[in-house]
Amino acid sequence: MNKRFALWGGLVLALAIVAFVMVRLADEDPAQPMPEPVAVNSNSNAGADVSGNSNADILAPRPEDWTKGNPDASVVVVKYSDFQCPACRFYASMDDRLSEELADDVLFIYRHFPLRNFQFSRLASRYTEAAGRQDAFWGMHDLIFINQQRWSRSEAEPIFRHFAESLELDMEQLDRDLEDPAIEERIDAHYSEGQRLGVRAVPTIFINGEAIRSPNSLDAYRDLILSYK
Amino acid sequence: MTRPVKRSSSPFAWVVAFIVIALIGFADAMYLAASHYIGALPTCTIVAGCDEVALSEYSTIGPIPVAVFGVLFYTVMLIASVVWLDVRNSVALRYLPFLTVPAFLFSMWLVYLMIFVIEAICVYCFVSAGTTTLLMLLSLHLRRQV
Numbered sequence: 490m491n492k493r494f495a496l497w498g499g500l501v502l503a504l505a506i507v508a509f510v511m512v513r514l515a516d517e518d519p520a521q522p523m524p525e526p527v528a529v530n531s532n533s534n535a536g537a538d539v540s541g542n543s544n545a546d547i548l549a550p551r552p553e554d555w556t557k558g559n560p561d562a563s564v565v566v567v568k569y570s571d572f573q574c575p576a577c578r579f580y581a582s583m584d585d586r587l588s589e590e591l592a593d594d595v596l597f598i599y600r601h602f603p604l605r606n607f608q609f610s611r612l613a614s615r616y617t618e619a620a621g622r623q624d625a626f627w628g629m630h631d632l633i634f635i636n637q638q639r640w641s642r643s644e645a646e647p648i649f650r651h652f653a654e655s656l657e658l659d660m661e662q663l664d665r666d667l668e669d670p671a672i673e674e675r676i677d678a679h680y681s682e683g684q685r686l687g688v689r690a691v692p693t694i695f696i697n698g699e700a701i702r703s704p705n706s707l708d709a710y711r712d713l714i715l716s717y718k
Numbered sequence: 719m720t721r722p723v724k725r726s727s728s729p730f731a732w733v734v735a736f737i738v739i740a741l742i743g744f745a746d747a748m749y750l751a752a753s754h755y756i757g758a759l760p761t762c763t764i765v766a767g768c769d770e771v772a773l774s775e776y777s778t779i780g781p782i783p784v785a786v787f788g789v790l791f792y793t794v795m796l797i798a799s800v801v802w803l804d805v806r807n808s809v810a811l812r813y814l815p816f817l818t819v820p821a822f823l824f825s826m827w828l829v830y831l832m833i834f835v836i837e838a839i840c841v842y843c844f845v846s847a848g849t850t851t852l853l854m855l856l857s858l859h860l861r862r863q864v
Contacts, residue, residue, distance in 0.1 A: 493804055500800045515752035528723045
């Protein structure tokens with residue numbers, strides 16, 4: 490009888506412990522990291538303009554940011570994102586919807602965090618930045634995300650150029666801007682700042698300076714944003 | 719008849735191995751199922767890349783995540799093993815391949831989808847494919863032993 494109790498009790502206990510640990514792990518794993526304390530020497534390649542800034546400064550809206558929504562809104566959503574990441578595509582479409590719905594209440598800011606394990610992430614960031622110089626950042630952003638599955642497994646650049654043409658960009662200007670090291674430096678600065686904020690995964694979303702767990706639906710995302718109003 | 723003499727002692731170690739592997743599979747499937755339900759969508763990380771598989775349409779069967787079937791499968795495997803440890807009734811082990819072989823084939827189908835259709839790798843799915851394969855091999859071995 491004791492043996493039977495030990496066997497079945499042991500099984501139930503083992504399953505309960507394993508389940509508990511796995512649920513805890515699953516709960517923590519995708520959670521966005523909270524901002525880390527600023528480490529002075531943490532990133533040698535951080536842009537000079539940001540090296541002395543606090544986390545709050547990094548997350549504050551800046552004139553050069555790519556934004557959607559109301560610049561005076563009480564809710565500021567800063568997103569570190571990668572153009573080739575499928576999860577980022579999902580969030581881009583949610584941001585698009587919510588930036589229309591909540592245009593008066595929220596300011597959405599896009600920052601680059603191109604992961605190195607994606608082949609075309611950085612190129613996509615460069616194209617959006619170059620397009621941004623012709624006031625077409627969001628147009629290029631949308632085309633790149635909407636067509637992500639098309640270009641991410643083929644030759645991306647001809648497709649990006651096609652997007653640029655469809656946005657009626659000045660292609661000579663675009664080519665000059667694509668070669669401009671300042672664009673690369675800007676992307677690097679975003680990446681370094683993201684690292685300082687503790688970004689380890691994309692998308693990482695900060696609302697009013699607070700790292701949030703990525704919501705799993707449009708409704709949850711909307712509710713979360715509105716809770717900061 | 720020499721077989722009954724060998725029966726009582728030899729399968730024990732194999733059943734313990736079976737339990738250990740099933741527990742690993744259970745943990746793996748539980749993690750995936752919990753990730754599905756707890757809320758946050760899989761993100762792409764610096765270290766592990768992107769969990770594209772979990773975002774794909776193949777991660778669920780209807781409304782139910784594939785991982786939930788995994789949790790059920792490994793739970794049944796563990797119960798069957800403990801039944802054998804408890805009552806030493808060979809029936810508990812003899813019919814295991816009726817579940818482990820279909821589970822193995824289903825796992826292979828998922829691996830095929832991962833590599834050739836979704837074209838993305840999910841480490842946890844490979845772990846599950848590995849444990850399912852081992853459980854099938856062990857169950858076929860146990861079936862011969864008992």
